Amino acid sequence: MLKVSSGEDGYLNNWIHTCDSCQATACTLYCHTDSAYLCHDCDKRIHGDNTTALSHHRVWICDACEAAPAAVTCSADAASLCIECDIQVHSVNPLASRHTRVPIPPIAGQICSSSNVQQDDQLPGAMFDTKNEIAALTMELNLEIDEDETDSWLFLEPGNTDNQTMNGFTYGEQLDEYVDVVDTCTESFGPEQSSDQQQLVCVNCPEDSGSDSVVPVQTPRSKNQPLQEETQLQKQQLHSTYFNSEQSGSKAAFTNYPSSSLRVPMPMIAPAGIPNSFTGFPTTTTTTTETFPNPWLLIPLQFTSMNREEKVLRYREKRKSRKFEKKIRYASRKAYAETRPRIKGKFARKTDKGIEDDQMFSKEDNGYGVVPSL
DNA sequence: TGGGACGGAATCACCACAGTCTCTG
DNA sequence: TTCAGAGACTGTGGTGATTCCGTCC
Numbered sequence: 001m002l003k004v005s006s007g008e009d010g011y012l013n014n015w016i017h018t019c020d021s022c023q024a025t026a027c028t029l030y031c032h033t034d035s036a037y038l039c040h041d042c043d044k045r046i047h048g049d050n051t052t053a054l055s056h057h058r059v060w061i062c063d064a065c066e067a068a069p070a071a072v073t074c075s076a077d078a079a080s081l082c083i084e085c086d087i088q089v090h091s092v093n094p095l096a097s098r099h100t101r102v103p104i105p106p107i108a109g110q111i112c113s114s115s116n117v118q119q120d121d122q123l124p125g126a127m128f129d130t131k132n133e134i135a136a137l138t139m140e141l142n143l144e145i146d147e148d149e150t151d152s153w154l155f156l157e158p159g160n161t162d163n164q165t166m167n168g169f170t171y172g173e174q175l176d177e178y179v180d181v182v183d184t185c186t187e188s189f190g191p192e193q194s195s196d197q198q199q200l201v202c203v204n205c206p207e208d209s210g211s212d213s214v215v216p217v218q219t220p221r222s223k224n225q226p227l228q229e230e231t232q233l234q235k236q237q238l239h240s241t242y243f244n245s246e247q248s249g250s251k252a253a254f255t256n257y258p259s260s261s262l263r264v265p266m267p268m269i270a271p272a273g274i275p276n277s278f279t280g281f282p283t284t285t286t287t288t289t290e291t292f293p294n295p296w297l298l299i300p301l302q303f304t305s306m307n308r309e310e311k312v313l314r315y316r317e318k319r320k321s322r323k324f325e326k327k328i329r330y331a332s333r334k335a336y337a338e339t340r341p342r343i344k345g346k347f348a349r350k351t352d353k354g355i356e357d358d359q360m361f362s363k364e365d366n367g368y369g370v371v372p373s374l
Numbered sequence: 375t376g377g378g379a380c381g382g383a384a385t386c387a388c389c390a391c392a393g394t395c396t397c398t399g
Numbered sequence: 400t401t402c403a404g405a406g407a408c409t410g411t412g413g414t415g416a417t418t419c420c421g422t423c424c
Contacts, residue, residue, distance in 0.1 A: 337411035
């Protein structure tokens with residue numbers, strides 16, 4: 001991680017977050033208890049000396065953006081990702097969406113060394129020693145649940161949604177809130193600078209590159225190539241993920257990420273007696289373990305009233321200025337659609353003349369049936 | 375003050391087809 | 400294990416139909 005220059009919000013221009021303690025080096029982990037980004041040395045200094053500090057809830061920083069706390073580990077990509085990057089990376093195509101991701105538990109104990117963390121066998125956030133252990137857990141979690149069944153988890157009591165609130169939010173608001181989270185690039189900057197900043201930050205987004213004159217081949221994407229796509233799957237995942245969390249506005253606020261892609265029903269709805277906020281890892285309850293084998297997945301963080309108020313205000317501002325603009329993912333398809341014959345707005349079959357024109361066009365294009373670029 | 379009528383805005387479904395993905399042999 | 404082929408799936412825009420909401424009487 002290289003330090004470039006620091007922005008007003010504490011983020012470096014290349015998304016790298018500086019250590020909140022020494023302010024000199026890039027952070028490598030985030031302590032939820034202290035609400036601080038720390039480098040290894042500072043973490044060792046702060047948390048290394050007493051058992052109380054060691055129990056602080058710490059997680060590694062996302063491998064992709066290197067600015068937010070990692071929430072899941074993808075064994076397929078061998079990377080730890082924050083929620084936003086996870087969404088971006090794994091919503092690219094159905095194949096990627098099938099990657100099994102394991103929510104990252106907090107760092108247990110002291111970090112071994114400051115030089116070799118997050119490498120190979122020392123996956124971020126792991127109380128697991130090796131990738132093998134993570135893979136084992138992954139298989140454990142890889143429960144196949146019917147889509148309809150998964151959907152049913154999204155609603156506590158169908159037909160009685162009016163009065164269902166959590167922590168003062170209605171579910172509808174929660175739903176809105178997660179849409180906020182999706183809009184990652186915009187979220188991270190002020191409204192005025194968002195578009196420009198996006199151009200700078202999301203250089204790997206195909207939409208930003210402006211080079212998608214043909215339908216892109218959906219190859220596996222590296223961890224540094226996040227995409228901005230809002231698919232229905234995303235919404236389902238987000239809905240599942242943030243349904244019960246009151247802190248959706250900040251990616252730094254999460255430590256757990258029970259993605260629906262894990263095909264694990266969201267447990268936070270079922271256990272009626274479990275409070276909405278937890279301060280630590282919950283003890284196993286009968287209800288919890290019956291519906292979900294990993295109780296540590298359901299721990300929303302406790303927020304201070306100030307934090308919450310701040311997030312709520314921010315969320316409300318966002319909601320006011322939200323715009324649901326259609327995003328064009330495939331310029332080639334847009335071009336095709338615009339040139340297609342229509343009858344009352346509906347696509348119509350190509351006429352013979354249209355086919356002839358297309359053939360001529362193809363000949364002019366050296367015989368390749370390349371979609372004309374915009 | 376409540377209810378119906380009206381108009382504008384918003385939302386949704388429909389269509390064809392190139393390209394991609396998945397499955398099977 | 401690799402390859403080829405078939406079939407399923409996705410995404411794209413303009414229009415009309417439908418729904419929603421605010422205003423007026």
